[in-house]
Amino acid sequence: MEDLCNHDSFWRQKSDATGKMGLLPEQKMTGALRMLAYGAAADQCDEITQMGTSTTLKCLKKFYRHIEFLYGEWFIRPPNYSDLYRLLNRGQRRRFPGMIESIDCMHWEWKNCPTGWVGAYSGRKGRPTIILEAVASYDTHIWHAFFGTPRAKNDLNVLGASNVFEHVIGGTAPQVQFEVNNKRRSTFDKKQEAYRKDVERCFGIIQSRWAILRHSARLFKLEDLRAIMISRIIFHNMIVEDEFVEEEFVEPEEFVKMCE
Template sequence: MSHKVFNRIRDDLCNYDRYFIQKSDVMKKVGLLLEQKMASSLRMLAYGATADQCAEYCRMAKSTSIECLQRFTRGIIALYSEEYLRALTLVDLKRLLAKGEKRGLPRMIGSIDCMHWQWKNCPTAWAGEYSGRKKILTIIIEAIASYDTWIWHAFFGMPGACNDLNVLAKSPLFDELTAGRAPKIQFQVNNKVHKLGYYLVDRIYPRWATFVKTIPNPTRPKEITFAKAQEGYQKDVERCFDILQASFGIVRGATHGWDKEDL
């Protein structure tokens, strides 16, 4: 992280939550520096370090490291969600549609898929619900990613025993569409007019007008070309998951949290 970004977050957090300001206790003993609290949180997020591992490096107790991480993540969401975690706007939609047309898939919005995050400290009473087909306790995140690895839709919290269809049934992805507030998109293919944009998905998803799947066992040249393009561009979301796990070690390994809301 650059010094400029670090200093910006530091100043914003101080103004947002006084917990990060260095204070003295009743015995006039000076408390932890803001930089210590931020370093502990960033190490846990970026490297997947546990609270115990931060104790020696940052000179902080385990309980303090956990509290710092919770307050840090909540502060980041409160401060920057409006800009960086926003939903798709009309300007964003036009940009994605233009890029999809250049790639040979007109009116393609993005790629959708799900990722499982292992939950090490899942309560025993919930083990059956969160145990997937690999007998590992996981929580599912559904995401839509664009060509530039921007996740503009994320739905997190479904238990690992569910599949992509179960997650889709609970997802708020099409709430705006069913309410009639989604932007109008119209295009023509093979002399047929379509009024919905579409997402690239794998074979488990249903045969909806807004989903485009690959052609199984293509034989003709056109089918082979389409399947190659669809399968290649559908990897955008999988590539985004890989980048997310490479950048944040806390997502790459099993999470040690106890509360699903904190996760």
């Protein structure tokens, strides 16, 4: 709240022409957070925040845009050398040397998609959705996010459109070398499937924390939906960094045997 108030005077409490004090920053933030966390409509927040529908929507749009501007550069960034060392070490302990993170896509249904775009954003199920491509590590921290691709594209098309390999192609990414023994193909597939669950689990956590992502998107502009998604990922990474504690790793099979 302090960062938002310092960034934009909109969040501060001000007096009108008659000298009457306006809304508190806590009221404005509460309205925005209730819409994001509970999936509430703007008119459902008026009894708690004492704000009109138009004011609540204005708070929401300013909130997610300012969050992305203030924190996006740090909380959605490629891993640095310290991060790579930790991630590669965990991959080695999970018997998948050279593995850093896992990548997958998630769909968000777009209820109020403009009529002219419905065909481009609809897939086999006939409902318009927007694809999020994300790269997550074992602790569910998201290191890359690309949002806005229509559902009509498959995962390979999304991969080609995103900038996930931009640093690799440009030669600016840290060098990570590994090799896979062809004789251990079955082991490779088994570990790959286990690692893929990291990003799937990450999608589940984000949707459980932010109900707005569980329900169909009600806003009309694609840019607003992109900003909502990115701001929710930023908050997710904030929580991960705040709660993360490096624990001793135990293989899933070994853990099952211990429980037995």
